[in-house]
Amino acid sequence: MNDEICRNISLTSLRRLPSYLRYLKTQRDNGIDYLSSIIIAQAMELSPMVVKKDLSIAIKVEGKPKLGYHVDSLIKDIEMFLGYDNKKDAVLVGVGSLGKALLSYEGFKNYGLNIIVGFDKEVNEPAILDKKILSIDKFSNLTKRMNIHIGIITTNKEAAQEIANMMVEAGIKAIWNWAPVKLSVPEDIVVKNEDLAASLAVLSNSLSDHQIGGSI
Amino acid sequence: MNDEICRNISLTSLRRLPSYLRYLKTQRDNGIDYLSSIIIAQAMELSPMVVKKDLSIAIKVEGKPKLGYHVDSLIKDIEMFLGYDNKKDAVLVGVGSLGKALLSYEGFKNYGLNIIVGFDKEVNEPAILDKKILSIDKFSNLTKRMNIHIGIITTNKEAAQEIANMMVEAGIKAIWNWAPVKLSVPEDIVVKNEDLAASLAVLSNSLSDHQIGGSI
DNA sequence: ATTTACTTGTGAAATTATTGACAAGTGTTA
DNA sequence: TAACACTTGTCAATAATTTCACAAGTAAAT
Numbered sequence: 001m002n003d004e005i006c007r008n009i010s011l012t013s014l015r016r017l018p019s020y021l022r023y024l025k026t027q028r029d030n031g032i033d034y035l036s037s038i039i040i041a042q043a044m045e046l047s048p049m050v051v052k053k054d055l056s057i058a059i060k061v062e063g064k065p066k067l068g069y070h071v072d073s074l075i076k077d078i079e080m081f082l083g084y085d086n087k088k089d090a091v092l093v094g095v096g097s098l099g100k101a102l103l104s105y106e107g108f109k110n111y112g113l114n115i116i117v118g119f120d121k122e123v124n125e126p127a128i129l130d131k132k133i134l135s136i137d138k139f140s141n142l143t144k145r146m147n148i149h150i151g152i153i154t155t156n157k158e159a160a161q162e163i164a165n166m167m168v169e170a171g172i173k174a175i176w177n178w179a180p181v182k183l184s185v186p187e188d189i190v191v192k193n194e195d196l197a198a199s200l201a202v203l204s205n206s207l208s209d210h211q212i213g214g215s216i
Numbered sequence: 217m218n219d220e221i222c223r224n225i226s227l228t229s230l231r232r233l234p235s236y237l238r239y240l241k242t243q244r245d246n247g248i249d250y251l252s253s254i255i256i257a258q259a260m261e262l263s264p265m266v267v268k269k270d271l272s273i274a275i276k277v278e279g280k281p282k283l284g285y286h287v288d289s290l291i292k293d294i295e296m297f298l299g300y301d302n303k304k305d306a307v308l309v310g311v312g313s314l315g316k317a318l319l320s321y322e323g324f325k326n327y328g329l330n331i332i333v334g335f336d337k338e339v340n341e342p343a344i345l346d347k348k349i350l351s352i353d354k355f356s357n358l359t360k361r362m363n364i365h366i367g368i369i370t371t372n373k374e375a376a377q378e379i380a381n382m383m384v385e386a387g388i389k390a391i392w393n394w395a396p397v398k399l400s401v402p403e404d405i406v407v408k409n410e411d412l413a414a415s416l417a418v419l420s421n422s423l424s425d426h427q428i429g430g431s432i
Numbered sequence: 433a434t435t436t437a438c439t440t441g442t443g444a445a446a447t448t449a450t451t452g453a454c455a456a457g458t459g460t461t462a
Numbered sequence: 463t464a465a466c467a468c469t470t471g472t473c474a475a476t477a478a479t480t481t482c483a484c485a486a487g488t489a490a491a492t
Contacts, residue, residue: 014414036438043398056442066438100313182260195235197234199392266451
């Protein structure tokens with residue numbers, strides 16, 4: 001599709017990059033300077049070839065024969081590729097239990113995501129930790145003014161589509177959807193569905209008679 | 217790998233089944249009796265071939281030419297395949313923000329999962345909604361006694377491995393891991409990692425220059 | 433300084449998954 | 463009752479992904 005400079009990174013490779021990153025950081029903190037694909041593969045329970053392939057596609061840094069990859073450079077490269085270097089601001093709509101959890105989840109800042117503020121129809125609390133909760137009326141105005149392009153939907157399924165429409169209107173380009181519905185959006189808008197039911201299906205299936213092959 | 221009676225259902229197919237289920241249920245509630253693969257595919261934004269393939273693998277019910285699939289039978293079959301028919305009990309460890317969210321998430325019961333109780337090192341609240349919170353000391357005893365086989369880990373990453381060990385010792389067979397670490401477990405134990413970072417990577421990547429092709 | 437052993441990176445092969453084509457069969461209509 | 467239109471289900475073809483094999487190159491050892 002887009003065959004210019006950018007290499008063709010597969011979805012499966014892309015999903016593995018964050019776990020490489022986690023592993024590399026722990027090793028760096030242990031004082032390790034170089035890591036080979038073989039060592040990384042062992043730790044991640046993958047084949048070395050998968051690791052080499054993933055890194056060769058996503059990364060510019062070249063590994064040194066006999067030594068492996070320079071850990072620091074590798075981390076920087078992966079972070080740059082994933083866009084973790086420039087913090088991305090996001091807004092969240094639906095401050096129920098799930099919304100609160102995401103608002104208070106500390107881990108996102110490690111991944112370059114910064115949830116600025118939460119919105120809801122009725123504001124019961126002024127803030128979750130340091131994140132303010134605002135009325136949904138203020139969504140469009142604030143989002144446009146702050147030039148935010150990522151929206152997180154943690155409403156119930158009934159409200160989700162309406163919120164999505166509002167987000168699109170307000171200039172949101174990527175939606176992380178936690179509501180169990182299929183959203184209809186213009187095709188230039190990216191939607192990533194976090195489908196808890198699908199995850200459960202995989203787990204549940206593993207416990208029944210007809211397992212799928214391989215690991216999950 | 218396991219080429220006996222059980223058909224080889226792919227991971228991608230398996231993940232789509234819950235969304236079929238959601239769609240089918242809404243249509244059933246609208247009074248629809250039969251649905252063809254073409255209609256389903258349109259609603260899910262898939263090709264009819266994918267739908268037919270998925271259903272033919274997972275389902276015993278045969279579609280009727282000219283009519284399509286009998287919605288009620290299809291729902292029953294998918295639910296049976298996914299194991300939603302017999303409710304599965306689970307326990308959760310780590311009652312932080314994420315743990316609370318999962319404990320209070322109403323949606324799981326639709327998918328056959330029933331989180332019985334939450335455990336934590338220190339019990340600050342006696343319960344979340346109707347779910348009791350207990351001290352981790354009582355984990356092994358209660359889990360064994362109630363014969364529970366699914367464990368959910370929502371602790372921080374430091375505690376996760378230790379909790380996983382404890383779960384295995386207590387007879388847990390499937391672990392839904394929300395902590396950002398790779399767990400080491402015996403190979404007969406199923407681990408499903410819910411990697412928020414990986415999800416974010418996909419979303420984040422879509423906003424940058426080097427997009428992957430296709431939809432997410 | 434030279435050899436050795438080991439690791440990267442690339443292009444090709446094998447495996448797996450997705451998509452397409454078509455025969456078989458059923459409800460509908462005339 | 464017979465012809466038609468439409469949908470399923472399977473087999474074949476295409477596309478994608480994973481795995482293999484090997485040349486090239488470098489740190490370490492001699």
